[in-house]
Amino acid sequence: MKISEGVEWSCHACAVLAGLPQSVALRASALAAFHELPPAYMAKHLQALSRAGIVRSVRGVRGGYRLARPANEISLWDIRQAIEGTTPDFQCREIRRNGPCSELGASSRPCAIAAAFWAAERAYQQNLQMVTVAHIADGVAKLYGAKGAARFQAWVKEVR
Amino acid sequence: MKISEGVEWSCHACAVLAGLPQSVALRASALAAFHELPPAYMAKHLQALSRAGIVRSVRGVRGGYRLARPANEISLWDIRQAIEGTTPDFQCREIRRNGPCSELGASSRPCAIAAAFWAAERAYQQNLQMVTVAHIADGVAKLYGAKGAARFQAWVKEVR
Numbered sequence: 001m002k003i004s005e006g007v008e009w010s011c012h013a014c015a016v017l018a019g020l021p022q023s024v025a026l027r028a029s030a031l032a033a034f035h036e037l038p039p040a041y042m043a044k045h046l047q048a049l050s051r052a053g054i055v056r057s058v059r060g061v062r063g064g065y066r067l068a069r070p071a072n073e074i075s076l077w078d079i080r081q082a083i084e085g086t087t088p089d090f091q092c093r094e095i096r097r098n099g100p101c102s103e104l105g106a107s108s109r110p111c112a113i114a115a116a117f118w119a120a121e122r123a124y125q126q127n128l129q130m131v132t133v134a135h136i137a138d139g140v141a142k143l144y145g146a147k148g149a150a151r152f153q154a155w156v157k158e159v160r
Numbered sequence: 161m162k163i164s165e166g167v168e169w170s171c172h173a174c175a176v177l178a179g180l181p182q183s184v185a186l187r188a189s190a191l192a193a194f195h196e197l198p199p200a201y202m203a204k205h206l207q208a209l210s211r212a213g214i215v216r217s218v219r220g221v222r223g224g225y226r227l228a229r230p231a232n233e234i235s236l237w238d239i240r241q242a243i244e245g246t247t248p249d250f251q252c253r254e255i256r257r258n259g260p261c262s263e264l265g266a267s268s269r270p271c272a273i274a275a276a277f278w279a280a281e282r283a284y285q286q287n288l289q290m291v292t293v294a295h296i297a298d299g300v301a302k303l304y305g306a307k308g309a310a311r312f313q314a315w316v317k318e319v320r
Contacts, residue, residue, distance in 0.1 A: 002249055003250050005253065007250070008250070008252065008255065008273065008274075011273045012255055012273065015273075033259065034259045034261070035259050036258035036259050076273065089162055089163045090162075091165065093165065095169065095196070096300075098195045099193065100194065100315045101304065101308060101311060101315065104303065104304045104305075104312075112291075112295070112296050112299040113168065113175075114168075116236050116287070116288060117163070117167075117288070119287055120284040120288045123283040123284055123286070123287045124284040125280075127279055139272040140272075143264065144261065145264075148261060151261060152264075155260045
């Protein structure tokens with residue numbers, strides 16, 4: 001069960017948006033171009049991020065996408081949910097209620113197998129909730145340095 | 161990214177196998193029947209479990225499947241891996257190496273986004289590694305009680 005590549009793209013796109021000057025928005029095509037990704041797919045993922053309240057679209061000549069809230073209030077878990085959906089990965093179909101011993105397995109308590117998978121999913125979730133777009137963007141800024149930051153801002157001016 | 165229902169089925173099937181008397185094996189069709197599952201799919205999943213060394217097939221008239229090792233040495237993580245494969249859910253395609261700032265992102269360190277997802281996957285894995293088929297089978301035995309255990313063993317005799 002691989003995670004959609006849209007999660008990876010969206011995390012990177014949000015980190016780019018976090019690096020924008022105040023009041024600047026970027027079009028989906030520019031966000032796609034920054035990482036050489038297919039524009040149509042990037043646009044689709046940005047729409048999902050918009051529905052989830054992670055980015056918002058700004059209309060007009062200099063319109064495009066911006067983060068909808070501060071980067072330190074957007075976790076990688078938020079992004080994963082926006083792209084992959086909010087239902088648990090493990091789906092319990094209560095198969096213990098079938099077959100010759102069915103009524104013996106029909107307990108009001110959740111099945112221990114489902115409980116174990118859901119506990120593991122909570123641990124996964126808690127890990128991703130601790131990492132925000134701000135953390136990622138700060139790391140990228142350190143990696144880029146002053147020269148890289150200047151080049152990034154020049155690119156932003158060019159594509160706006 | 162839902163987990164395949166084969167993971168759920170396989171966990172239940174292994175718990176059934178853990179409840180068998182010594183030297184008894186069950187056919188894929190019987191394991192499917194116990195939870196009213198499609199026999200062909202159950203057989204496919206049992207073959208995957210066999211390849212992963214979780215169950216082994218016993219030939220002969222009273223042949224079928226048994227656990228390949230003690231139930232307390234088989235974790236839910238082992239079963240998940242047998243069915244879902246061993247590659248990480250998050251695939252890093254290093255898209256930071258593309259585009260106008262590509263060489264700035266080309267670090268020898270793993271991308272922080274990938275690192276965060278892989279850390280979350282390790283937490284998930286550690287949770288599932290702590291839960292064994294023996295834990296699950298013990299829980300089912302408690303739920304069944306003596307009367308349920310008798311009915312289960314009667315069913316085993318009937319389908320062998």
